[in-house]
Amino acid sequence: MTTKIAEIGMIGLGVMGRNLLLNMADHGFVVAGYDRDADKVAALATEGSGKKVAAEQNISAFLNCLKLPRAIMLLVPAGAPVDAVIAELLPQLDTGDLIIDGGNSHFIDTARRTQELAAQGFEFLGVGVSGGEEGARRGPSMMPGGSKKAYARVQRLFETVAAKVADEPCVTWLGPGAAGHYVKMVHNGIEYGLMQLIAESYDLMKRGLGLNNAQLHEIYRKWNQGILSGFLLEITADIFAQPDERTGRDRIDLILDAARQKGTGMWTSQEAMQLQVPIPVIDMAVMMRDLSGDKAERDLLASALDSSSRPAPEGAEGDQQDLIDALENALFAAMLLTYVQGMALLHKASTEHGYDLQLAEVAKIWRGGCIIRAALLDDLWSAYSKQPQLAHLLLDRRLTQKVLDRQQDLRRVVSSATEQGIPVPALMTSLAYFDAYRSARLPANLIQAQRDYFGAHTYERIDATGTFHSEWQRS
Numbered sequence: 462m463t464t465k466i467a468e469i470g471m472i473g474l475g476v477m478g479r480n481l482l483l484n485m486a487d488h489g490f491v492v493a494g495y496d497r498d499a500d501k502v503a504a505l506a507t508e509g510s511g512k513k514v515a516a517e518q519n520i521s522a523f524l525n526c527l528k529l530p531r532a533i534m535l536l537v538p539a540g541a542p543v544d545a546v547i548a549e550l551l552p553q554l555d556t557g558d559l560i561i562d563g564g565n566s567h568f569i570d571t572a573r574r575t576q577e578l579a580a581q582g583f584e585f586l587g588v589g590v591s592g593g594e595e596g597a598r599r600g601p602s603m604m605p606g607g608s609k610k611a612y613a614r615v616q617r618l619f620e621t622v623a624a625k626v627a628d629e630p631c632v633t634w635l636g637p638g639a640a641g642h643y644v645k646m647v648h649n650g651i652e653y654g655l656m657q658l659i660a661e662s663y664d665l666m667k668r669g670l671g672l673n674n675a676q677l678h679e680i681y682r683k684w685n686q687g688i689l690s691g692f693l694l695e696i697t698a699d700i701f702a703q704p705d706e707r708t709g710r711d712r713i714d715l716i717l718d719a720a721r722q723k724g725t726g727m728w729t730s731q732e733a734m735q736l737q738v739p740i741p742v743i744d745m746a747v748m749m750r751d752l753s754g755d756k757a758e759r760d761l762l763a764s765a766l767d768s769s770s771r772p773a774p775e776g777a778e779g780d781q782q783d784l785i786d787a788l789e790n791a792l793f794a795a796m797l798l799t800y801v802q803g804m805a806l807l808h809k810a811s812t813e814h815g816y817d818l819q820l821a822e823v824a825k826i827w828r829g830g831c832i833i834r835a836a837l838l839d840d841l842w843s844a845y846s847k848q849p850q851l852a853h854l855l856l857d858r859r860l861t862q863k864v865l866d867r868q869q870d871l872r873r874v875v876s877s878a879t880e881q882g883i884p885v886p887a888l889m890t891s892l893a894y895f896d897a898y899r900s901a902r903l904p905a906n907l908i909q910a911q912r913d914y915f916g917a918h919t920y921e922r923i924d925a926t927g928t929f930h931s932e933w934q935r936s
């Protein structure tokens with residue numbers, strides 16, 4: 462490649478980096494990729510043949526391909542590898558060069574890197590990229606944060622390669638510093654919640670109703686055409702229709718029931734606890750991944766405690782379709798409440814971290830390309846477009862009505878599950894969250910009294926201002 466003509470360079474040619482770079486090249490951009498791994502460089506050279514792509518295993522040759530000032534994107538594993546690549550890169554860069562971290566970095570790392578790099582005269586953007594391999598290749602949802610001036614340099618490129626919904630790109634500058642990676646972290650937290658809820662619906666239909674994989678495929682396929690329409694429903698339907706390449710049996714039945722994780726869901730829960738924002742569906746999803754991992758203990762207890770689920774409650778058998786319809790509504794309400802929780806966290810974080818997030822824009826760019834894209838994001842977009850400063854989405858009457866209309870189905874599903882001994886913690890907690898938020902009076906007065914009783918921590922009264930203490934033991 463002629464020197465200094467590539468619009469952008471990619472470091473890290475794994476699945477995400479390579480596909481995103483090829484996506485850019487598909488749109489006519491001149492690009493360059495670098496990796497230490499010769500196989501990955503060769504894969505880029507092969508897949509990029511006929512396009513304006515340079516594939517380099519030599520860092521100096523790679524840097525020499527790039528237009529000045531350079532724009533270099535990293536798609537390497539989050540954590541220490543990002544710092545290692547930046548450290549290696551810095552001595553070879555010039556002031557004003559732009560580094561873009563496109564991985565799932567923790568927002569605290571991104572905030573630190575933003576400061577460190579700015580102090581040395583470099584531009585830095587932390588960009589959440591969602592959509593997996595297919596998204597990277599055909600159009601991801603991108604969540605950039607950092608200096609707006611730096612974003613302007615890559616805006617056209619990002620808008621061109623991002624997913625489109627009604628011709629609008631699923632990317633926009635979200636805010637300063639780590640705003641982009643923060644939004645991506647919450648995206649992943651919501652992703653965990655939605656996946657757990659879908660998994661619970663599967664358990665209810667498989668263990669509770671005894672449906673087979675072909676029936677499950679059909680139900681999820683149908684649901685994906687209605688109110689639940691979204692990427693995770695789409696792939697769920699597909700999963701139930703796939704035979705195993707080794708045995709010819711249904712692949713889903715051969716997969717170990719212990720979910721793994723890279724930790725972004727846990728980060729979301731930790732951060733929500735820190736900011737004191739309740740996001741119980743996401744917390745439950747993280748907890749259930751952990752619990753699923755205790756497979757040996759579960760196996761022991763299953764045989765000791767007879768884990769067979771009790772039969773479906775009286776009358777439910779004849780009403781199988783009725784229960785499936787109720788489950789569709791219950792799942793919708795619970796999923797909506799999961800987005801509500803994620804958005805509540807973003808609302809608080811926006812002030813706490815000074816991101817000044819436009820939540821309408823967040824909902825808008827999640828409508829395409831990313832893992833949590835779903836039809837119901839249109840409702841969130843419209844709610845925040847009307848009231849950008851809305852403190853809590855449940856205060857939007859139109860949206861809350863959608864939960865109210867389905868709350869009886871959610872109650873029915875949760876009680877049916879508990880009667881049968883099928884664990885549905887995320888469905889349950891979504892209902893409890895809703896019930897708690899619409900309770901003007903909660904039993905927290907008793908907690909206040911107990912704290913004051915044993916520790917003289919004082920309490921507030923409903924009939925007078927100030928703090929009070931009582932001598933409980935003498936009364």
Ligand code: 6PG
Pocket residue numbers: 565590591592593649652721722723724725726831832
């Ligand atoms: C995405 C995904 C992706 C994430 C995987 C795995 O938006 O494309 O969120 O970024 O890495 O979903 O996440 P876990 O390993 O934590 O489940």
